[in-house]
Amino acid sequence: MSKFFRRGLAAAMPVAALLAAMPAFAQNQAAAGNADLAAKLDGDNVTVGIAGVYIPDYEGSNDYRFTPAPAIIGQFKGFNFSVIGNRAQIDLIPNRPGQTIDFQLGPIGVLNFDRGTRKNIDDISVRNLGKIDNAIELGGYVGIGKTGVITSPYDKVSVSLSYRHDVSNVHDSGIWQPSINYLTPLSRKAAVGLTATASHVESGYAHTYFSITPGQSVTSGLPVYNARAGWKNYQIGGYFTYALTGDLLHGVKLIAGGAYSRLLGSYSYSPIVRTAGNPNQWLGAAGLAYTF
Secondary structure (H helix, E strand, O other): OHHHHOOHHHHHOHHHHHHHHOOOOOOOOOHHHHHHHHOOOOOOEEEEEEEEEEEEOOOOEOOEEEEEEEEEEEEEOOEEEEEEOOEEEEOOOOOOOOOOEEEEEEEEEEEEOOOOOOOOOOOHHHHOOOOOOOEEEEEEEEEEEEEOOOOOOOOEEEEEEEEEEEOOOOOOOEEEEEEEEEEEEOOOOEEEEEEEEEEEEOHHHHHHHHOEOHHHHHHHOOOOEOOOOEEEEEEEEEEEEEEOOOEOOEEEEEEEEEEEEEEOHHHHOOHHHHOOEOOEEEEEEEEEEEEO
16 A cells, blocks of 8 residues: 555655645454455545645745645556645656555656745845745655554655756756655544655755845845855654545545754854744644545
């Protein structure tokens, strides 16, 4: 059942992870009692969902807002795919029935909307820095997962590494992102998971989103600052899903999760963070999904 635990880039934030984990199903009872559901594990499937997400106005902000996060995930002929919020991926290594080792390889794409509009930024000084065009970041990921590790034959640990590069000449640089994720089903109706990730960004990203030029200093009142390439942040979080109708392989599900992120190094000392915001970042999400 490893196809239901696809992490890839979805692990970048727990709201994505909880949406991607919703179809996970535990066969902790006798196999005969679950024969009807076991037959569905290796078939084609699609989950659609939407969550209300509580996020900072911009990365490093101490002001927060709600925004919707739609998702579509599924499997077709053994190939996993997902479109979660502003991120998309597909695993080009098909899953086989009954496998316990899951090799992962495929492309990813991200639309970076950070500070893409001024109206969503409450802080006047950061708003006066001006908006940043939306960046299109494309790349790929590799990973491996193992099913049946700690709590049951159906829990899973996954590790992955992704790289994506801006192809729209907004920050014209790359982002490396390692991640580790753990998911365990609790019953036919419930599953919980933990996720951890970090981001290492190149100089173009650092300058675009965290540096302040002399001209921007004049308009914003924030001091001139030059951010450097390096580890930008780490993030840890957890998520939970519960089937309101049917089970975790079919029907309506409640989804909820949260995460803590800490900006690091020169990113945490940028005036948009230390003066106008906060290096400690929080995220929360809750919503509904349907699997068919």
